[in-house]
Amino acid sequence: MKKTPLNRIHRELGARMVDFGGWEMPVQYTGVIDEHLATRSAAGLFDVSHMGEIEVRGAGALDYIQQLTVNDASRLVDGQVQYSAICYPHGGVVDDVTLYRFAADRFLFCVNAANTDKDFAWMQQVLDEGDFADVELRNLSDDYAQLALQGPKAEAILSRLTRCELPSIKYYHFAEGQVAGVPAIISRTGYTGEDGFELYFASEAAESIWEALMAAGEADGMKPCGLGARDTLRLEMKYALYGHEISAEISPLEAGLGWITKLDKPSFIGREALLRQKGEGIPRRLVGLVMTDPGIPRQDYPVYDGDEQVGVVTSGTMSPSLKVGIALALVRPECSSVGKELQIGIRSRKVGCRVAKTPFIKNRRS
Template identity: 85%
Template sequence: MLKKTPLNRIHRDLAARMVDFGGWDMPVQYTGVIDEHLATREAAGLFDVSHMGEVEVRGAGALAYIQHLTINDAARLEIGQVQYSAICYPHGGIVDDVTLYRFAADRFLFCVNASNADKDYAWMEQVLEEGDFPDVELRNLSDDYAQLALQGPAAETILARLTTHNLKDIRYYHFAEGQVAGVPTIISRTGYTGEDGFELYFAAEAAESVWTALMAAGSEEGIKPCGLGARDTLRLEMKFALYGHELSSEISPLEAGLGWITKFDKGDFIGRDALLKQKEKGVPRRLAGLVMTDRGIPRDGYPVFAGEEQVGTVTSGTMSPCLKVGIALALVRPECSGVGKELSIGIRNRQVACRVAKTPFIKNWRD
């Protein structure tokens, strides 16, 4: 049986198109992917992301444990700050990419991908049991939290109507604990769209009331409920990785363009030796952004060619609603990953021209 978020009834009342997403009954669209995508870029979109998982780490040894578990340097986190990171296997493949919240010297919260939540928690428990971290407590709080993502240029204006907290004090990748619509909430200035916005964590039983309050508060700005379809096209325009596509147990952070969060100088961590060897030897493939120069829409799994030779594979692809051209992310040979490189993608048994582009794809799309 599919899992349901606390907002399932509302999604169905709104006649959302529902799909099975990683074992969850989730809305893929309401009024249409392009409509919801552009609403988020131009005004505000509201996303139910309550399927995401949350794992709390507490105790005197929490930081040491997290340093061993993740590839980024959690010691750099200030209280009230969020960090993008990843968890790896010993061979360097990725267990999951995560966001890490620091509440105190000895209290942290991971937000993990929905389809990976059970796997991630089992891996975290295994690492804890096999290591020397006696003063650490793990708690899977995924069922306790609902999570909404309010994204878009009008997000701050809308949220300000429902909280007394000064939102301008919350910098990018920072958070505060306050109230939204009278509900105790973790207010995080983060997101997966490339727009300004907030991810809001609160008790699951308050989900419908907070959703309804946000939709009402944003009516003047044209807020729209948004599904997984727009969430995917928005993140793809920004070259944000998605687990199962750009990230997996067979893809390393260095291949996926996450060398910037792989901190070899922080000390030992799971996967460090394998990743260091890969760094010294050179990665066999790199993640590149591709823009179609002939007509065609690239999709996950399509082959990428240099001349007649296959040099890579598309990991994600779509028609960009903002650029109105096909865009893709692909793992390609390093020598084919330079900006401006002319390549092609196999679409319906023919090679369609593309080139390697600067990313994010939409950096100056409003100009």
């Protein structure tokens, strides 16, 4: 398995390590619920150095990205971040990504860890088969480490280690500065629904920055957090996870990502298939479910309307914030209205649930 630059520290902290997409990663330290609630109330520090970074440079960079992604990258200005997706011609998702604009001829994609090699190969294929002037792709994943500092006290903690004017960095914007004396990209983004930052910097600086952040956040109750809490936090916000809510078989329209899918763009890969899907009627929709009977929903559990199966759970957990079972599920459109009573098949029984308004909790980021 691949290891991040912080593997030694995770082991010294007693983290339980697991295989995640070919990476040895911490799933928890003190416990998923403890880490989840610390992030919601104070701050959590996550090692996300397994994520991939792919740079696009050249005069034709924007034209290339416009063809590659579903969102409209022409709306970006320098220092802005965009959530987007890359699709196959049939409308399924290659990956969901965040896109950073540094200049008109320089962009950086952050991609999902398990997809990095696949994404880079697809991006290179699109480049090779297209007519794009002076575009260069570089997989810089080995050069970067990445930490996510999330929670209502994240700004106060980070401010002790940087001279960067953090209040001036708006949501989904970034700045280049220093953290603990190390050059870094400081991005006001995250995967938790809380305010916070994602920090990119040279891999060899990972241990020193981790230790500086942990020391800076100790008095505020910040805790190291693993993949378990990262998953429950994103699920409470209805944030998609590749391989669950989106995949090569699930379109962005089915996954509720129509808001990033700009079908009015003249051309992008997958546009025709997505237009056709929208015109014919989206066959299934992603909804949030809250259990009305005791039970914890899990991925691949069937969803019923009476005796008929109408969908499947894509992600599920016991919500640490709400103390009730919650799930995301793909269901038939006629079963997607908020308040609709459904059932989830848990082992040999059908357990009651209800389509809920999402996100399950209020988004508390600034």
